[in-house]
Amino acid sequence: MTLAASPIRYPDAASRTVMTRRAWWLVGLNLLIPGSVQVLTGDRRLGRFGLGATLTLWTLAVLALVTWLLWPTVLYSIVSNSIALWVLAALLVFYAVLWVVLTLDTLRLVRLVKTAPTARPWVALLSIAVMVFVSGTAAYGAYVATTASGFLSSVFVAGPSQPPVDGRYNILLLGGDSGPDREGMRPDSMSLVSIDADTGQAVTIGLPRDFVDVPFPEDSPLYQVYPEGYGAIDGCEVDVCQLNSIYTEVELKSPEMYPDAVSQGSEPGIEGMRDAVEGITGLTVQYYVLIDMQGFEQLIDALGGIDINVETRIPIGGDEDNNGVDGWIEPGQQHLDGYHALWYGRARYGVAGGDYERMQRQHNLEAAILQQFTPATVLTKFQGIAAAGADTVKTDIPQSMLGYFVDLGMKTKDLPIITVPLTPDNGVDSAEDPDYDYVRQLIDEALTPVTAEPEEG
Incomplete structure (x- = not known):
């Protein structure tokens, strides 16, 4: 060479x-x-x-x-x-x-x-x-x-995976508030997200927290105590017998109803809520996701904020008469940090529409997070997201199902989310005399177009 x-x-x-x-x-x-x-x-x-x-x-x-x-x-x-x-x-x-x-x-x-x-x-x-x-x-x-x-x-837990029921995965989303002025945590935001296991099409069912006479499946421990519905006969063990009180009652008063809850990655109160939601909707709830609102602010900040179209002026703090308001979230397209996003979803007083309008804002937050929680965001801000999520999120979705749900979630992002409003405008009176047969009818009508097979001919 x-x-x-x-x-x-x-x-x-x-x-x-x-x-x-x-x-x-x-x-x-x-x-x-x-x-x-x-x-x-x-x-x-x-x-x-x-x-x-x-x-x-x-x-x-x-x-x-x-x-x-x-x-x-x-x-x-x-x-x-x-x-x-x-x-x-x-x-x-x-x-x-x-x-x-x-x-x-x-x-x-x-x-x-x-x-x-x-x-x-x-x-x-x-x-x-x-x-x-x-x-x-x-x-x-x-x-x-x-x-x-x-x-x-x-x-995430290491438990076994659950199969879809009637071709769908039904995931209970709970937004809990464990503030210093409360005994225990009480879910203030409740939704059931029903996802087509093949297409990823999602149907969101907002559950008003003031549902009364909540029915339970016959195999539920709560059915043995409240066969006619939650608090329907002789009241309940807490001050208000409505849907979001079930968590508090079971968790603080009767945790022995669900002795295996903790070992399976859940809590007695959450299992009580699961049974309640199954009784209301007629759907099988395979998994739950609980977000503690005390850590929600940190999670949104870790994401870099979130874009929301604010439809009405939202007070920060204050009471029914807007006394003690610390500021306002103004109408229009807004980029909210964690503090303001928390109040956008939490504010109850001084806003027209009451709990139902508040529930819609919480759904808006869920949809915005779904759309803006991209892989690029996760990678670039992962340290903060992981730190916030570990203290904020609790779920019984097993690690073995994460890959499947990530893939399904990518499909969901590309499809419009169908919403089932259980409000007086839609014929549902949750606080007085709710017609649960009608509630299930509304849900079935929302799910049927998604899952129906095309006719032959």
Whole structure:
């Protein structure tokens, strides 16, 4: 092999032009094909190891891309598994260290003292910048993976998955307020989201908190105590016998009704609410998600705020007569931070429409979060989201179902959300004499167009 035939491996060290050109080639090769520099010019053993690691990484990347295109649920399931995330973190740390070693060795092989003086700082600067970017990105990815693993383990349970019922998943959303002026936590916001297991089409059923005479399924422990409905005969164990009081009564007065709740990732009060919602709607509730409003502010701030079209002027604080109001959320398109988003969904006094209007605002918040909670947002703000979510969200959705629900959620984002308003304007009087047969009829009418099979002919 002659010198002229292989200027990369056997350069003319006396020529600064050749050595400078060679330096740029080596830096480029190290960036594009890590390990190739060592194979061509230096330690072939290290080079073969680096090349093997590079080819393995490319193969994994191609497999991940193909899986994402053809079987996205599989990929989502992998990246939402705690063990898989730790394996991913270990791989990223390995590649971060390997790229540092290969880059520093490349700088040694470049032989900067033989290059043109004007090129030396640029060659070195580019090499170091690329090393910091690539290795730093891998290291940050490892950090995100380990943080995500801890977040998933703290929020999601390891229980068995539940099948869809009549082709749907029904998830109970509870917004709880455990403020210092309350005994325990009482859900102030209640919705049932029914999602088509194939298409992702979602139907949201808003549940007024003042539903009375709430029925329970016959197999519910609460049915044995209230066979005619919650508090319908001799009252109940708390001061107000309405839907959102069921959580407080069961949690504080009768937790023994649901002895297995905690071991299954739930709470007695939540299980009581689940039975109540099944009795009202006639639907099977597979999972629940509880959001503590005390941590909601931090979660919205971690997202970077949220965009909401405010329809009416909303007071911050105050009473029925707007005494003690600390400020206002003005009508129009607004970008709300966590504090103002919390009051947008929480404000009860001084707003026309009362609880029903408040319930609609809470649905608006849910829809806005669904639309704006993008993968890019999660990645760029993950640390804050994970910290807020671990203290704010409680659910019995198992980790094994996360991949499926992520895929289903991506479909849901692209479809309009159907809302079932259980309000007086729609013929439902929740506080006086609710007609639960009519409530179930409204729900069935909303679900039927989504799930009906096309007629043959």
